[in-house]
Amino acid sequence: MYKEDRLPHNSKEGIVFMLIISIISVNTIAPIIMGLELGFSKENYLATLKIIPFMWIIVVLLVRLVAGPVVGKVMPKFMGQTDGFNARVLLNILLNVTVLSILLTIIGPMVGTKQISLEPFQNFFHSWFRNFGVAFWIELLIAQPIARFAMKKMHARQARQVEYIN
Numbered sequence: 001m002y003k004e005d006r007l008p009h010n011s012k013e014g015i016v017f018m019l020i021i022s023i024i025s026v027n028t029i030a031p032i033i034m035g036l037e038l039g040f041s042k043e044n045y046l047a048t049l050k051i052i053p054f055m056w057i058i059v060v061l062l063v064r065l066v067a068g069p070v071v072g073k074v075m076p077k078f079m080g081q082t083d084g085f086n087a088r089v090l091l092n093i094l095l096n097v098t099v100l101s102i103l104l105t106i107i108g109p110m111v112g113t114k115q116i117s118l119e120p121f122q123n124f125f126h127s128w129f130r131n132f133g134v135a136f137w138i139e140l141l142i143a144q145p146i147a148r149f150a151m152k153k154m155h156a157r158q159a160r161q162v163e164y165i166n
Helices: 011-038 042-078 085-113 124-165
Strands: none
Touching (some): 011 042, 011 085, 011 124
C-alpha cells in the first residue's frame, strides 16, 4: 500500500507530527485570540506565555482523547473514495478545528482566568466564530504545512539512508 510522504507512517512519526502542529498552534493561536480579546500589548502577551504550557497539555489531550476519535468516526461519512489528498487534508483540518475550537472556546477562558464560570457559555457564539476563524487559518496556512513538510523531509532522509545501505 502506498504511504503518503507528507503524513506520518508510524506512531513515532505521528507523535512528531502532532508535536509540531500543537506547538505551532498553541504558540500562535492563543496569543492572537488573547490579543483580540484583551488587546495586543506586551503585558497581555506575557500573561499568555504563562498559560501556554497548560493549554498545550490540554490541546494534546483533547486531540488524542476527543477530536481524534470524533473526527475518525465522522470523516468517512463525508469523504468520497475518489477524494484526493488535499480534499482529505482540508476536511480533516475543518473537522479537527471545529471540535477543538468548540471545546477550547469554553475551556480556554477558564484556564486563563483560573476560575470556572458561565462566562464562556454566555459569550460562546461571539467568541467561537472568531476563535474558529483564527485557528482554521493558522492550521491551514502555517501549522499543517510545516508539519507535512517536516514529514516529507524525514521520509526523504529515510529513503536516502536505505539507498546508502543498499
